[in-house]
Amino acid sequence: MFKNFEFIIILYLKKMKLGAFSTSLSVKDLSVSKAFYEKLGFSIFGGDMSKNYLIMKNETTLIGLFQGMFENNIITFNPGWDSSARNIAEFDDVRDIQKDLKEKGVPFIAEADESTDGPASFMIMDPDGNTILVDQHR
Numbered sequence: 001m002f003k004n005f006e007f008i009i010i011l012y013l014k015k016m017k018l019g020a021f022s023t024s025l026s027v028k029d030l031s032v033s034k035a036f037y038e039k040l041g042f043s044i045f046g047g048d049m050s051k052n053y054l055i056m057k058n059e060t061t062l063i064g065l066f067q068g069m070f071e072n073n074i075i076t077f078n079p080g081w082d083s084s085a086r087n088i089a090e091f092d093d094v095r096d097i098q099k100d101l102k103e104k105g106v107p108f109i110a111e112a113d114e115s116t117d118g119p120a121s122f123m124i125m126d127p128d129g130n131t132i133l134v135d136q137h138r
Contacts, residue, residue, distance in 0.1 A: 017079065018077035019091055020078040021077055022055070022078070024064040024066055026067075028067070030054065033065045034065060037063060038056075042056035044057075046085070053066045053067065057084075074130075074133050076134075077132070079097065079136045081137065081138075087138060094136035095114045101124065109124060119137050
């Protein structure tokens with residue numbers, strides 16, 4: 001009898017593995033923002049100036065700078081990646097995270113196609129209007 005109870009408790013307490021965390025900033029001038037974050041010790045980790053975005057990194061902290069791509073700042077999670085965009089062995093698939101959040105009554109702005117596998121994303125909004133992107137690249 002206790003084994004079943006313990007199993008239920010473990011399932012209830014399981015935390016989502018959301019992967020790498022970053023903040024995606026909507027910037028007015030990519031060059032000016034790049035120079036500012038370099039002064040804070042960030043360096044270019046990815047992206048492309050000609051495509052109006054850069055990913056800047058300082059140790060394990062990631063900031064995406066995006067010019068003209070979206071209105072507000074976005075909190076981003078990347079299941080399957082660590083803070084260096086390296087694949088991690090164990091992660092929760094974006095579709096499983098989406099299903100769990102749906103069961104908990106979280107409304108969605110955009111949804112991942114649950115009939116697929118591999119790369120996918122969804123978007124939700126927190127109670128204060130902050131957009132959260134869960135973006136799986138593999």
